[in-house]
Amino acid sequence: MELALGKQKGLLHKTTETRHRKRTLNLYTLSLYGWAVVRGVIVIGLCFLILYPTILKVFVSFMSENDLYDVTVKYIPKNPTFENIKKVWTAMRYPQAFWNTLKISLMTSIMQLISCTFIGYGFARFNFKGKNLLFALVILTMIVPPQTIMIPLFLHFRYFDLFGIVSMLTGKKGINLLNSQWPFMLLSATGMGLKNGLYIYIMRQFFRGMPKELEEAAYVDGASMFRTFYQIMLPSAVPAMVTVFLFSFVWQWTDTFYSNLFLQNLRVLSVALGSISFDITQQIYWETGVNISLSPVVSSMYTNTASLLVILPLIVIYLVAQKYFVESIERTGIVG
Amino acid sequence: MLLVSTNRGNQAAGRKRRRLTLTSKRAMMGYAFVSPYIIGLIAFFMVPIVQSFIFSLNSFEVVEDGYVLIPNGFEYYRRALFVHPDFVRNLVESLLDMVTNVPLIIIFSFFAANLLNQKFRGRAAARAIFFLPVILMSGVMRTVDSGDLLQSSLGLTQTDSGGGTLQAIELARVLFQTRLDPRFINYIISAVERIYDIVSASGVQILIFLAGLQSIPPSLFEASNIEGATGWENFWKITFPMVSPLILVNTVYTVIDTLTNSSNSVMELIEEIAFSQNNYGFSSAMAWIYFISVMVVVLIIIGIISRSVFYQE
Numbered sequence: 143m144e145l146a147l148g149k150q151k152g153l154l155h156k157t158t159e160t161r162h163r164k165r166t167l168n169l170y171t172l173s174l175y176g177w178a179v180v181r182g183v184i185v186i187g188l189c190f191l192i193l194y195p196t197i198l199k200v201f202v203s204f205m206s207e208n209d210l211y212d213v214t215v216k217y218i219p220k221n222p223t224f225e226n227i228k229k230v231w232t233a234m235r236y237p238q239a240f241w242n243t244l245k246i247s248l249m250t251s252i253m254q255l256i257s258c259t260f261i262g263y264g265f266a267r268f269n270f271k272g273k274n275l276l277f278a279l280v281i282l283t284m285i286v287p288p289q290t291i292m293i294p295l296f297l298h299f300r301y302f303d304l305f306g307i308v309s310m311l312t313g314k315k316g317i318n319l320l321n322s323q324w325p326f327m328l329l330s331a332t333g334m335g336l337k338n339g340l341y342i343y344i345m346r347q348f349f350r351g352m353p354k355e356l357e358e359a360a361y362v363d364g365a366s367m368f369r370t371f372y373q374i375m376l377p378s379a380v381p382a383m384v385t386v387f388l389f390s391f392v393w394q395w396t397d398t399f400y401s402n403l404f405l406q407n408l409r410v411l412s413v414a415l416g417s418i419s420f421d422i423t424q425q426i427y428w429e430t431g432v433n434i435s436l437s438p439v440v441s442s443m444y445t446n447t448a449s450l451l452v453i454l455p456l457i458v459i460y461l462v463a464q465k466y467f468v469e470s471i472e473r474t475g476i477v478g
Numbered sequence: 479m480l481l482v483s484t485n486r487g488n489q490a491a492g493r494k495r496r497r498l499t500l501t502s503k504r505a506m507m508g509y510a511f512v513s514p515y516i517i518g519l520i521a522f523f524m525v526p527i528v529q530s531f532i533f534s535l536n537s538f539e540v541v542e543d544g545y546v547l548i549p550n551g552f553e554y555y556r557r558a559l560f561v562h563p564d565f566v567r568n569l570v571e572s573l574l575d576m577v578t579n580v581p582l583i584i585i586f587s588f589f590a591a592n593l594l595n596q597k598f599r600g601r602a603a604a605r606a607i608f609f610l611p612v613i614l615m616s617g618v619m620r621t622v623d624s625g626d627l628l629q630s631s632l633g634l635t636q637t638d639s640g641g642g643t644l645q646a647i648e649l650a651r652v653l654f655q656t657r658l659d660p661r662f663i664n665y666i667i668s669a670v671e672r673i674y675d676i677v678s679a680s681g682v683q684i685l686i687f688l689a690g691l692q693s694i695p696p697s698l699f700e701a702s703n704i705e706g707a708t709g710w711e712n713f714w715k716i717t718f719p720m721v722s723p724l725i726l727v728n729t730v731y732t733v734i735d736t737l738t739n740s741s742n743s744v745m746e747l748i749e750e751i752a753f754s755q756n757n758y759g760f761s762s763a764m765a766w767i768y769f770i771s772v773m774v775v776v777l778i779i780i781g782i783i784s785r786s787v788f789y790q791e
Contacts, residue, residue: 415622
């Protein structure tokens with residue numbers, strides 16, 4: 143349309159104008175179709191690129207060892223088998239690890255959702271002394287590599303002691319909170335967990351984009367500030383909250399940093415995935431008494447199968463949530 | 479804040495009570511909403527970061543029922559920078575990697591966001607797939623997949639074998655005939671070879687750009703169309719300036735994401751020294767050097783980009 147309009151300018155003679163428009167319009171529709179085709183190719187190609195490794199994992203997880211070395215087998219295995227999945231399932235101790243991961247991920251993401259919504263609202267709507275400094279610190283917590291504070295955090299939760307109360311009462315050097323969900327809960331509740339800076343930022347931007355008149359109307363009608371928050375603001379913040387919840391759940395699920403740091407004995411999926419080859423050789427050793435080393439190809443096959451088992455629940459959740467998630471983008475308004 | 483006098487206020491009934499103004503009341507509510515963050519900031523960020531700095535200046539000895547610190551000066555910093563065989567090399571390499579990857583990720587995600595912002599059939603499905611890497615390439619998955627043998631032998635991630643590289647050679651031949659600067663051509667070829675890494679690192683960035691694109695008021699485009707602007711002009715005069723603040727946000731996010739993800743080689747080294755060798759002091763010193771380099775990089779980037787960013791307000 144722009145092209146046509148541009149060309150029309152200054153053409154006063156009626157017949158030339160109509161002829162001209164006809165031609166440019168044809169060219170215009172042609173270029174439109176051309177672009178649609180190019181766009182289709184690009185989009186489909188990129189979608190394929192993104193999905194390909196996962197599709198590959200699905201095929202690999204049903205392959206037997208012979209299929210791996212067979213040159214004629216590219217995707218569809220000749221001897222499909224559930225052997226891999228069974229082996230990985232027991233070596234990961236999947237049900238137990240799944241349950242632990244689910245517990246921790248669900249609790250942390252709910253905690254993070256609550257705390258980041260509160261904090262984001264506080265930053266978006268109220269003016270108080272030191273607000274800008276505090277918000278700059280939110281950005282700083284994102285920049286600091288978690289490795290910088292990992293050892294103090296580790297010791298902090300190893301000898302957890304709030305203001306010296308525990309040592310005063312019991313005479314010991316604090317409580318050991320490692321190997322429980324408490325470090326995760328405490329960090330999430332105070333907006334200091336994994337990537338919480340980003341969630342606070344998302345929530346703040348969302349609340350900033352909401353019209354102020356809504357709240358003012360509620361105040362005039364006599365609602366308290368807190369009531370305004372949970373009756374007026376929260377219901378409309380659902381899209382942004384879905385985004386934050388999905389991010390925090392997924393990233394907690396696949397996180398190895400905090401899990402390695404706080405959980406040595408409690409088994410979670412992400413850590414189990416990291417050590418899958420070792421676990422499988424151990425398992426074979428216990429079953430047969432033979433100490434074998436896996437060939438790189440076979441160990442890669444187990445890793446792929448295991449990683450499929452780790453992300454499968456996430457993909458299911460994503461399929462359910464993606465409708466809200468993708469729709470929510472339009473209203474999230476993550477604008478700088 | 480000055481008007482808080484609730485001690486006496488309630489008891490004396492007929493007395494004129496000084497009440498909080500709305501502004502200070504709102505300030506109090508603001509503190510109430512942000513209070514969890516203030517607690518967390520002090521307990522789980524400020525204190526640990528100071529402690530970590532102290533650790534980096536001391537050698538750390540675990541004794542029964544706790545630990546003792548033995549002053550060590552800047553010895554660990556010297557060792558990290560001048561003695562350790564891998565640290566500086568890894569640091570420089572990951573910074574260089576970042577410098578080549580970040581522009582590609584930003585350009586790609588901006589392109590993809592523009593693509594997904596157009597109307598076409600199957601757009602919802604395409605969007606869902608484009609954001610999938612947020613799940614597929616997070617945390618442990620990124621670490622596992624990046625070094626995986628089967629994935630690379632079947633021709634996706636960058637290796638010497640497989641179909642991907644062959645096509646890149648074809649492309650290289652075509653490109654070299656155009657007589658562009660060879661450095662530029664090499665950059666493009668390396669981008670093509672790493673396309674999967676780039677696509678899978680741009681999920682969040684596409685999301686942010688897309689949200690930005692959708693917040694541009696359509697009336698701007700209508701007005702410029704009536705004035706006779708072409709699509710190309712619209713893009714550079716409206717879309718680009720309106721989204722430019724997000725280029726800054728996205729660049730900073732991408733830099734942080736590539737430099738602090740757990741598959742980064744420096745990060746792995748720091749963790750290994752802390753937990754395999756139990757050398758907490760040395761690892762803290764390395765983490766501080768790394769933190770300062772990341773900080774400097776981010777500040778430089780903010781300094782460069784924020785000059786050319788257009789703000790509506």
